[in-house]
Amino acid sequence: MSAPVVTGLGAVTPLGLGADEHWQATLLGRRALAPITRFDPSSYPVRLAGEVRDFVARDHVPSRVIPQTDHWTHMGLAAARMALEDASIEPGDVPEYEMAVVTASSSGGTEFGQREMVNLWDRGPGFVGAYQSIAWFYAATTGQISIRHGMRGPCGVIATEQAGGLDALAHARRLLRDGTRMVVSGGADASLCPYGLVAQLSSGRLSARADPDRAYVPFDPEACGYVPGEGGALMIVEDAERAAARGAHVYGEIAGYGVTFDPPPGSDRPPGLRRAVENALGDAGLAPADVDVVFADAMGVPELDRVEAGVLTAVFGPRGVPVTAPKTMIGRLYAGGAALDAVTALLAIRDGVIPPTVGVRAAPEGLDLVLGEARDAPVRTALVVARGYGGFNSALVVRAAG
Template identity: 55%
Template sequence: MSVITGLGVIAPNGLGVKEFWAATLSGRSGIAELDRFDTSGYPARLAGLVRELDSAEYLPGRLLPQTDVSTRLALVAAQWALEDAEVDPAELADYDMGVVTANASGGFEFTHREFNKLWAHGPEHVSVYESFAWFYAVNTGQISIRHGMRGPSSALVAEQAGGLDALGHAARTIRGGVPLVVGGGVDSAFDPWGWLSHLAGGRVSVDLDPATAYRPFDARAAGYIPGEGGAMCIVESAESARARGVRGYGEIAGYAATFDPHPDTGAPPGLRRAAGLALADAGIEPGDVDVVFADAAGVPELDGAEALALRELFGVRGVPVTAPKALTGRLLSGGAVLDVVAALMSIQENVIPPTFGTATVPGDYGIDLVTGEPRPVPVRTALVLARGRWGFNAATVIQAL
């Protein structure tokens, strides 16, 4: 059994589990105008931004010039997760601790700053830390170095699905005999180059009203809002958790990943199959699921495809569905891990958070989308779904202990 015993949350609408969960239930949004550079000439100007975190308060000064903003977020989130789990890495064997992180954009801002130095002043002005600060695996490396974690570790790149892949791989690492793994995902790409990269995909909402710009599964849905941040989790074996005297938030009971077939084949997307495989991995049936935390792309075509997958698996309005990411935007590898945190809190408090902003769900979607107010219901099993660009699908089953 893989138990989640610690959570470190850095979300646009709240730092730490308590603030994030309160915002998720009350509808406090972290979506606002992107103000890190002049966006007046861009068609879209809203983002889910982490505004209140000063990394220098939590990290050694020597790390700041070495790291991109996304790595700083990962380091702080990992530290908070360890503290939440009451883990002191110095008290554990170094090879009994691993790190698995997901990252979709690498050290975007750091790299572009160094590129500008290269072009404007020459190679002798480029930071030596550019040799690794840009890399997708740097978050795993920096967390493992800082906390002396030498056990099996890895880094995964699967855009929005990556966070679930990281937690799934962390659970598999636990099954392989490693007692404790730091797992999760964060991303940030909000310098001018990063913003253009977001917009180039053609799915970002150009609505300038934060209350309506991102409304997944709505009849008027017209795109999503990009965001930054994410979460780190402490994943432990049940034996390790018991030995330390901690109970934990819940269990990673099942996980699966699939890849969409090429569009020319005419075969269906792989999301439904990923969900079914995750349920099978957990040894449960669709009727055992109390809530689905949806990928919720906010794009009509993609929302319709996800709704179809849910109807096929659960039947028409067969399970409550929610998308709290409407308050944060889509955080690339960090988004689905925040959904896992919300699922764990739903299990703890027996309440399903609503999808704020969504008002009118098309009838042919056939889903029971929770909107308006939190829905108090018993929650023991949650299914979390995620899709990444270029065909990535992932599904994770979270259960009460």
């Protein structure tokens, strides 16, 4: 079996609809963090978010499906369709049991769920819709993509918060090795509703700063947490030989993956992030010097930023590799964030440019953080790092094919 490659990209993000629209805005360093408009946030300590403001569900989702599903699933369906079109794949032309769907989700359909709970409390159980039982389930997007496109191969969902998008891509790689022809994979989340925001606040990691330019500044001495966002990205992952046989355009190869879990609080064992990074490089058969850019997890929480900066400096050496965190423009998208970083990394490889980190005024000593403006540089290999709340650590290596 040859290497797994990415042949189609789909993205729905606060910076645009479609991978290229998102990419162009990212290269310009545009900020999409702004006051929340999806509900009145005035009574909450966090009032900023990265919202997808130009998304209209009926432009992307069959009308009968819209009332059955959550906003998060609508965006996932749109991203999947974009990815299929970008890959020039018509699902009806592929054997249905050879197509799979693996997505990541951390929050599920909380906006849909909140509406139904309000109906329950205010009006009684007779006013709760039948779709409540499935629309907020974290596997709903996987199921709806599978149904819409007739994909009856092995389907699943991974719930490891921000790390989930990388874990889903790694599972797609396993499915290809087991004989699946094509996998729709990545992640999305959309939990910008009161119910969802309260759940996120419980982590203690969200920024309450009101200035959009300084609310999410990872690695900065004034870092104070992160800003939540919505959206994500889905990709088409295929075996390289099959992709070549049908003349597909290839964005890059999924070359390596590492995953670890942090020890319990109070343990004398170190966090598992370094081991995840080293395992990903080992899986790809690469040395640290082979990596051209790192897309950082960039939590924005000072103690967690110190851990990540220390890991990158230890593995790559002081200022040994350019590091970037374009998520500073849009916030952390949870299950959608790392998948979107993977898409952005593939586009950096395609165009030979590293997107910037915005808002950060000073980087830690030893970290070559790409600040302010995009940096032209040959990029053949990129490392994407992600950490999920609860101790999940994942690292994914993508590189130019061939």
